[in-house]
């Protein structure tokens with residue numbers, strides 16, 4: 311957001327209501343300029359609630375409601391933090407110095423206009439109290455305005471703090487974060503080798519390749535590297551990231567099934583997690599929606615640890631350790647389909663909880679732009695498009711995420727009962743080079759094409775492009791053509807009969823007129839060359 315981008319790439323995420331307008335021309339240029347400038351200011355003064363609020367307003371005008379929520383939340387939180395510090399009796403100067411404070415610039419040590427060594431006059435204390443009160447008043451006003459701004463964006467369900475947005479690829483996201491590199495694919499294929507070599511084989515049974523379904527370089531899929539027979543166990547994929555709605559931190563029942571949501575005793579925490587990494591508070595706050603939120607947070611734990619290691623190794627670049635570069639996140643593709651229906655955005659689940667989680671794990675959400683709100687939403691889309699689960703669990707498996715869907719799959723996947731791993735097995739003989747496909751949703755095996763495609767739209771960017779759907783689509787197109795041709799043939803027959811009858815009348819001594827049916831027949835016959843030819847059922851077999 312701190313680098314200007316081409317206005318042509320601008321796509322707002324607010325759903326368009328009748329009468330809404332989208333900024334364009336000079337207005338758009340000015341808003342984009344403000345966005346860039348405010349983002350740069352935030353990099354310098356990350357604890358200035360006024361700048362967070364100003365950027366939230368710019369994002370509202372640019373129609374990015376989910377991002378405005380994030381900045382509004384930060385402005386509100388900073389005001390709250392600052393007020394708490396004043397209440398605790400922290401002097402205004404220390405407050406200003408510690409927080410890069412913004413309101414009394416000339417008085418803040420190190421700020422523009424401040425002259426060191428200035429003596430306070432005798433009435434200094436009284437003046438200080440007045441200024442402190444004025445400062446608190448201003449903070450309270452800003453906090454209330456920031457709260458109000460967030461609430462105006464939560465129009466779908468104000469009582470649940472939910473609004474709407476249409477997830478899209480953000481225009482400021484670098485090309486590097488948009489496409490999966492060859493280097494990443496190589497790493498993934500190494501993982502496939504480790505998992506799928508099997509007995510008697512030195513090479514992987516399958517690998518990730520580009521151009522799946524002929525869909526372009528960044529449409530990936532898994533392809534067989536050798537012929538395999540039905541019944542072969544392809545590999546076991548371990549759930550590396552999961553969330554579940556098990557009991558909360560105090561066995562609270564704020565989840566499904568009376569607080570016994572998850573049967574697995576491991577799930578309250580990962581075995582590898584330490585006490586301070588306890589995420590059960592998320593279950594308390596998110597209830598039945600906790601599985602997704604915890605899963606996303608756990609995905610971020612990986613990138614935080616990796617970022618810390620990179621920093622420890624001396625890689626202190628400004629954007630080093632970016633979560634979108636982490637291999638578990640970089641490999642996932644989001645779902646940004648055209649004409650996508652709006653999704654719900656929840657202030658609590660998508661903004662407040664993820665930011666509180668990041669703070670718990672030592673990320674300064676105000677100063678660390680790698681974890682800006684747009685990154686959290688990008689991670690949400692990637693995780694959502696690649697996760698699997700049930701009403702209790704939400705899971706991400708690192709290799710399963712590359713398998714595309716087919717309504718007639720050649721691979722079956724079976725999750726283990728506690729969702730910690732899944733097995734993938736070949737269900738019909740496959741040839742080397744064939745794409746390996748699983749069925750994402752098994753509840754619709756007996757449905758027709760239209761019903762299947764409608765249901766699959768929640769997972770796919772386009773209509774399902776599996777072979778079964780493509781064949782059925784072609785079959786339906788030909789059948790429709792056949793119906794049209796039959797109707798035309800019937801009309802032709804009718805006119806022919808009529809022409810014969812008319813001819814009979816012309817030939818008879820009583821009739822001598824040219825009838826209108828004759829010219830109609832000529833028209834049909836005249837168009838015959840260009841009209842589609844009838845196809846008969848046997849042609850379709």
Ligand SMILES: C[S@@+](CC[C@H](N)C(=O)[O-])C[C@H]1O[C@@H](n2cnc3c(N)ncnc32)[C@H](O)[C@@H]1O
Nearest residue numbers: 529530643712713714715769770771774775776
């Ligand atoms: C779990 S990912 C599968 C791997 C993905 N193709 C990739 O490039 O990373 C799911 C995404 O793959 C694409 N996809 C999977 N199966 C598909 C199908 N049958 N038809 C069209 N797109 C499909 C959709 O874009 C979907 O959102």
